[in-house]
Amino acid sequence: MTSREEHTEIQQLTEIATLYYVDGETQESIAQKLDLSRIKVGRLIKRAHAMGIVDVRVRHHHSVSEEIELELIKRFNIKRALIALDHSDPDKQRADVASMVADHLTRHLDKGHIIAVGMGRNVAAVAENVFTDHQYQCSFVCAIGGSLKAGEHMNPDHICRRLAAQFGGDSESLYAPALLQNPELRKELLENPTVKQTLDRARRADFALIGVGDMSEDSNMVRMGWFTPQEIAEARLSGTVGDMMGYDFIDIHGNASQTKMKDRIVGLQIDDLHRIPDVIAIASEKTKAAGILGALRTGAIDTLATSYANALTVLSLDEATRR
Known part of the structure; x- marks a missing residue:
């Protein structure tokens, strides 16, 4: 098919789709109008x-x-819960949950708002499920450093730029690596004027988009090489059930876990999230119920976005683990 024929086909398909989905015409009436069979x-x-x-x-x-x-x-004393119907396909489930978050932002963003942005597949999916023509003139700020091993799609810088393009705004990168092996080097980097300026702006955010992780040897943190499977296994044995923002490790009661993995990531922490008016935690995978419960019990979450099955499991786990 030549490019001209392809262009003609796309025009025809667009016309028929508009008649059917936008104008509400039947297939029969479209067939008569365009001299085609139904x-x-x-x-x-x-x-x-x-x-x-x-x-x-x-x-x-x-x-x-x-x-x-x-x-x-x-x-859990949260402001709202965005619950998507269950889907057997994990990618579709992630898209459905992300779509609800995108709709929530569409309804509540305003000119001048700041959105602190984390990393991961669930946060990235929000940018892929925005459907609005409105220009919000808000700012999307990286709340964690970047990582080459994460790939462009999952890095907060890329996600910020995609969200800014979709909502009509600007993005701000955090010029720092996400992971440092030396806690002392991390401490010095946090005092760097460029890094500090961006993180301080993220701390003043009106919204935060964060992921909730589970403690699996197949997690993104292991695949990116941040932590070894052994470190994850040891953390899990010590009571760690998940993480917030990709590194703030918590037990099922919402307490900070004392692990070897602490103090190695450059980004916002749970104490910072407490000061942000609407922290949106996004978790679509079925393996994350315990991590979601721990995150809710920190008191830092304002909006939970997850699946129906996860929500039911979280409530059941809460009843079973109350002190």
């Missing part, structure tokens, strides 16, 4: 899906998860 119109609508011309988003009614959201809010 079967042909149906096939072209499917092709428009396959080519990404059509992006259908199904929103479940709030009543489906309202009861469990209210229970999470009451039990």
